[in-house]
Amino acid sequence: MGMMKIPMVVHEPDFMIHGVLKYEAFGQELWITDTTVGAWIITAVLLLIGFIANRKIKAAADNGIPGAFQNALEMGMEALENMAQGILGGNARKFVNYIGTIFLFILFCNLSGLFGLRAPTADFGVTFLLGMFTFFIVNYQGLKNRGVGHFTSLFQPIPILFPINLIGEVANPISISLRLFANLLSGVIIMGLWYGMMPWFVKIGIPAALHVYCDLFSGCIQTYVFCMLTMVYINDKME
């Protein structure tokens, strides 16, 4: 009795980072990868949006009538400032630009999967750097506001807790970078497996729902979580 064969595998699932251009630095063979190119594209898009926004703001300043685009910008800026003030209080103003920058960068990176790019935030090289920025900002604020107390606080409340406190400090940037990376990577893997291994008829419609969760929902949530945690860590060192 013959069975009808359905082609189960169209092509191999692909969720890896690929090298695009090889170069050498410090005696090492390194690659410009598709995630680096994706990040450049996203940077260019964000700068273009910034440029257009700047033109619109200047035009509105001349005729005194803000348009819909400027209203949206102002609403977004106020939401960002409110979010920062909710955690950092009076210190929010100093960090709004940085938080806004990483917020937009991470958000656009997370959503880039919807436009066929491999999300740059699903590359640990990107999220590790973001985590390290948070680490450096947090410790800079700690040194600035507490001085030597920034180090002696590691021995509080009793000196024997120093190793745990030290791990706690070092774990922060690693945890937030791994959280972002792993969440996005899981989405990339799920989508890669689905597109690579499922029969053709389940690739119609169903991936849209997966994209909504893996790219849109998870992407927005993780962006918010990363920025919130960065601000919480900074705020801890402001007191």
Next chain:
Amino acid sequence: MGLDRLIGFDAQLLSEAFWTAINIFILFAGLSYLLFNPVREVLEKRRQKIAGELAEAADDKKNAAAMKAEYEAKLKDVSKEADAILEEARRKAKARETEIVEEAKAEAARIIERAGREVELEKKKALDDMKQEIISIASLMAGKVVAASIDTTIQNTLIDETLKEMGESTWQS
């Protein structure tokens, strides 16, 4: 052979981080200059403008309330003043009324007195006229009687008697 990997803790990771750092620096500078600072400036200007307008509105409201209170006080005073003026006018009118009535009474009294005097004079004049008439008539009658019935001696005697009977006071009154 190209690069094909998921994660790795090596120089490639640092290379990725390096390029990302450049991206972030460019984005931070670019977005701060193009987007965040201008939008914040616009919002701050608007906030200040609204705060200024609210303060101005509050000042205007305060001034309006003060002016209202002032005008109400003035209106109250005007009412009092009007009452006082009316009262004064009534008082003056009353005084004038009394004065006019008094003057009228005095005038009436004067008129009555004058009229009384005139009446007395007319009466006296009428009496005098009557006396003159009576004397004339009596003289006439006496003349006729004497001429008709008595002689000159009797006539003179009668005239003298008559004149005596009438007396001097009769002619003087």
